[in-house]
Amino acid sequence: MATALPEWQPPPAPAESAELPRLLVYNSLTRSKVPFIPIDQDGKKVGWYACGPTVYDDAHLGHARNYVSTDIIRRILSDYFRFQVFFVMNITDVDDKIILAARQQHLLSEWLAQHTEVDQEVREITNQAFLMYVAKHLPLLSNVVVLANYDEQVELAYGHVLKGQSLTNDGSPPGDKEAKIRMHMRTAESAVQALLALDHTYDAFVAKASGVLLPYIDSLYKRTVKGTDHHIFTKLTKRYEQRFFEDMAALNVRSPDKLTRVTEYGPQIVDFVKQVQDHAFAYETHGSVYYDIKQWESTGGVYARLEPWNRNDGELQADGEGALSTKPSGSKKSAADFALWKASKEGEPSWPSPWGDGRPGWHIECSAMASDVLGKQIDVHSGGIDLAFPHHDNELAQSEAFWHESGKDSRQWVNYFLHMGHLSIQGSKMSKSLKNFTTIREAIAKGDWTPRGLRIVFLLGAWRDGLEITGEVVKAGRAWEDKVDNFFIKIRDLQSRMTAMKLDVNAGTNGVNGIKMQNGAGSVADALAEAKRKFHDALCDSFDTPTAMRIISDLITLYNTQKHNPDTLSLELGRWVTEMVVMFGLDAQHKSGDLGWSGLDIPEQAKPFIYPLSQLRDRVREQAKAGGVDIATLGKLEDRDTRYSDNQPYANAYADFQRKLFQLNTQGASPKDYLAACDHLRDSVLWQLDIYLEDRDAESLAALVRPVSQSLRDECANKEAATAAKSRAKEEAQAAEKERLDRGKLSHLDMFRTTEYSAWDEEGMPTHDTEGKELAKSRTKKLRKDWTRQKQLHETWSAANQA
Template identity: 45%
Template sequence: MRVVAAFARQLLILPHRPVRRPFPVWRNTRFSHSFAMDSIRVHNSLKPGGPVPFVPIEKGKVSWYACGPTVYDQSHLGHARNYVSTDIIRRILMHYFGFDVKFVMNFTDVDDKIILRARRNRLLEVEKKKQYSKDEIAKLGSDAFQAYAKSSLPLLLSDESILDASNYNARRDAAYGKVLAGGTLSGEGKPGDDEAKLKMHISNMDAAAAAISSGQVFGGADEILLPYLDSLYKESVDTSDQSMFTDLTRFMEGEFTDDMDNLNVLRPDVVVRVTEYVPQIAKFVETIVDKGFAYEAEGSVYFDIAAFEQSPGNKYARLRPESRNDKSLQEEGEGSLSKSLGGKRSPGDFALWKKSKAGEPYWPSKWGNGRPGWHIECSVMASDVLGGQMDLHSGGIDLAFPHHDNELAQSEAFYCEGHEHTWVNYFLHMGHLSISGSKMSKSLKNFQTIKDALANTYTARSMRIVFLLGRWNDGVEISPDMRLQADGWESTVNNFFTNVKSLLIEASGSADTSSGDVNKLSLNGDKPQDALLVELEQAKKDMDLAMANSFDTPAAMRVISELIRKTNVHIKDNAAALDLSSVEAVARWVTKIVGILGLDANARPPYDGLGWASSAAAADVDPATAVQPYKTVYETVFANAQKLDLPSSDVLKDLLAQNPTQDFDSIVASGTRDPEQLGLPYVRAVSKLRDELRKATASASPDVKKAILALSDRIRDYDLTNLGVYLDDRPDGQPSLIKFVPAAELIAARDEKAAKDAEKARAKEEARLAREKAEAERWEKAKLAPEDMFKSDDRYSEWDGEGMPTKMKDGSEVPKSQLKKLKKDWDRQKKAHTEWKTKFGSSA
């Protein structure tokens, strides 16, 4: 099998998929940068409108608190959108502008969602261990089925008859058919969160109905059993043992951390957990009460919004003033377990400390056993690490109200000394990810987990590119067009790196990706100005403007792709006398930028390599181990070539005698640990030998020529492909161009080509068999003498000497119009029969 050059070039448009490695905690690394830090502007949710100047509290340093996840379930693409976008901004501040960033993130490990999930899981485990009769378990399923419908899908109960699994489908379609068909409950507008929630409940009921019908209540009906069992037994759960909660949260925290590592998200400098701060939270709340901004009621403590706003300079809901009276958001902020808590002076007042009810975890306080309110947690943890004021606070846009607005109010109340206190200078809110018109949410179950996405849909790089192509503070709607745009951008950059490396290898025998100063070629040098260097300098200025304009990554991505386009044109237009130094300078600058943006999981600051992966990725790899696969291929190929009866050639003789080890030793001595660089001497030796073998076919015997071509194809399509090396065969006796491409992509393309060839061969064979069958049928038909062709036709009763019908079955004459057609058929058969006799003769 030969992979022709035209096809193989298509390999380079496939997305690059890097090997993922465990990601360490990165400390801040300073980089010199000519662009002034004080020119940065950023979108600040505290000041609606356009970007405002970014002025940190302490010059050159940034203090940053990010709201982390509530760790009760697997992370989904909505989390990826938030934390990857946050990571991009953090990297830009650190590695583009050179700020020393202190990044703090929390894990919310005590929360209504966590309590419900852990408690319900425990109750379900207990229930599954009980000894149920068949009738008892059927009744349990039926009761849970009806209870779930009553609370979540009330329209199913409009009929007076009892709802059960047998009539569920009909009632579901009658009550919610228009929602299932993509419409809305009201029949107007586009479907949103309410419809997504309904579909989630319907999905749970669908599964339960099927499970109940088959008698498998436990397993298939778990989602409706969980809330039902909780309603029956929640107060019986012993929560003095908090392991049921911590086991869940610690596991999910580990799952989240793994997901972030796999997405190449830098780990926080400091991680804080709510359960490690409960005493400090209680003390923090006491201070707010003592200052008159909160009050105790029935064992809980509430923030007094009216008292807060009466204090000079204080204003509640500064982030989302239009939402301050939104009852649904207020209730969501308080949590589903807090609806029965009473004693509020005003509906908008929110809980700082909640009295724990039976079945909930608790800690001691001056107001009795209780647990922290959701919002107070972040105020205490952020203040403990960063102090009474911070530069940045970030989170998803859905946290703006009430969570962040409540955080601001209670923190400013805590620090208030009779005048306004600024707790956060800049609030950054990441736009949410939406699918089918509603935000991606664990509670709505309309999400794809990060693990599933990385296993089946995205790479860490392709997902990050999707987010980079949109503004961090704008929403992202998942669509095929969005993916196509991201894949196209990735292919453009990937092809560029591959081709530049190939040109450098061809020109100098190496493509050192381990070092290089992207600024070493400047317009201030002694050489005449290079047009491409002018474009590079302009790209740097455009990149500065994009980064300083509230981290405008879509503009940054356009700068990169446009510079690559111009460089590709430059390479094409100057092929005869190309100055590779300027091309290399562009490639190294692009490498630095994509490294800063986190698009290379293997790269490390200062990103001075060339291409997606820097030599730092292999810093701990033993050179002898890294080069062994290349060396093995070299030894095998040379051994195979020496066995051939090759035409006499001094060039071939010299090539077969060469030993790349000396070049390899020189590379090792230079300190390079990039496997591609280490293997290059052996790859070049194989490529040169293959080129010369192909030339030798002109004077080789047919058998040797066949053997040489078979070896040549094997070298390219298997030996080197399996190592991630593609040889681009070029015309006019030019040496093959060596391109390093991920082996998985080359192998996939080779297998795809083989599959297409196999399909083409199969279709060709089927066509041949069809032709043979048609030919056999034709000759079988031609075998019949024309005199006999009509005699078996029962429409006729008499025939003439040539076998032509003369009388119809009823004795009448054959009509003249019919005779005319019959004669044409007879003549055709006579011609075919004559051909048959000529072909087969007496042997037939």
């Protein structure tokens, strides 16, 4: 049964002069698609607040899913629909996770500085840390953990989890709980390896044991950290904030128009909490301030508007309060009430407030900063789907309580909530806390992903749906990119040829403007117009990028099937596709006026040599296919070019090919030899330089000069694998045939002349067994079949040896 929703209040209608697109947006507040109407009466300006990162570690691919998808929608609104988007994002640089991570790293660093080797004290402390870690995180293990038998103990207690079963082992599917157990087992196992090994260097020992040492050393020394020691925490957050924006730049994610940080909003947050309390929707106890859900609802306010079904989920509520959120008994009126301001405990940073030294609650930061920058009502608020409850639901409740004195007269603080689907790995959400992630910079550095390839995969999936990276997903993304690559390469080549022939590359392409459509060209022109319409409709349908991407792909497919499109029509199609992929953010290096996206050209330093080389090769192939190569007609060739240094591979390739032509000419080589030299240049020399010459014999056009793409590499690798498999199969067949022939070396006349028999006829067939008894007819019949087969084998062997 669907949960009843509070009535959503659509923004007031814009001025009659405002022209708005027919844009529908899936709104988490209504769980449906609703018309997008900005608060701005002119229908131009859009205020958007996005929850930014909590900066205590490197961003991973799950973060990329959120921020790239957000960037795509932002680009569609601003670059396609032409809204003036003011994009605000926060940096969470103080919260429970940051406090814990920064303090643990600081204290462990200080403790390690007091030791220089793996001495007895280090081992004893590490063993105690290990036992505490296991007791807390792996409770099914025996109270007495024997390091030497650790693997057997884990298998006995958690073997079902290791085999992919749920923790309860009741047939239910595994999820985040099981992922956490596996993470804790990895951490504990690493510490066991450190403790059992006797030959570890100090750094290697620490690297393996740090997972258990961090929380243990923290438990011993956290009281030494003072609330005013803010530098301990900002040292970590400043570093990872910088790395986060480096990662976002690498992914071509636009920077926010306004960036806010929690540590820079202390007074405003205090004032915000005080006003909520003054409106009677918050109360103080033990130096902390909590939001009073019951009081809010008693005045007609609504709590948990986004995910009301989770309002009594204690686990989610506890996660929202943070890892350091243990409260004195009886401190809250209701278990669901959440902290607006937290009294700082030992080892936590603090700021002054009317309730004593403390720090902001997690949810209050966004309410205070967004309200300060964007005011009492916001067009769009976004974040990952895992933030819907409790974070965004708590934001809504406290912000509406801040701006309005009672629930009855409260207006919705946010008009449109957009929640991005998360990225999954093996069925579990990718997250820092589960340590089951690949960082963005690792994925790019290893070549697992390119910024464009990752964005294409996200575009091929709906922004609000979950996404699990599988082989099929990767294959689909690569196929789409390859198709567009090939299309742009052809269109650029066409543009170059038109420029060389001094044709107008900007001429009109509509059939009514004087261009006669032939051989299906009209259908492509019509398809382009239809594609533009459908593309627009797809983006109006809650930013339906999967459909939009399919429209681009289908249009290119149709174009490729038409062999004689007017050149100007081809260029118009190329320009439109270029505009759309750039609008989606698929080309960070795009220059205005360029056709296609970047990455299609060979290196600049290669062009002065490779283009002339390709043209020379084209002339050689043309003459060779015509029956003979006349080196005198190929243009000026130099047997040796001393201008080129030995470390210039492109120049060397050009010079080497010229020398090869002279050599073939001197030898009086056949056209076949020249063609082989051309193939070697393409398939070996230039391939190793990451350059490929795509011959177009059917079109009688010059070879396309292009970089070697991953798809070309995969195609080549598949061909080589197929060739190798064919060769192996041939060798195996030859070996089997040789074995068969070798069996025929024994003559059928001699095959039965063994001690098993005592008499034979003239054909060598046995007639009596070793005891002199005559063989039974049934046995003789069977032996005759064997004799006949061997006779055939022997005759084949004899014929082969005679040959």
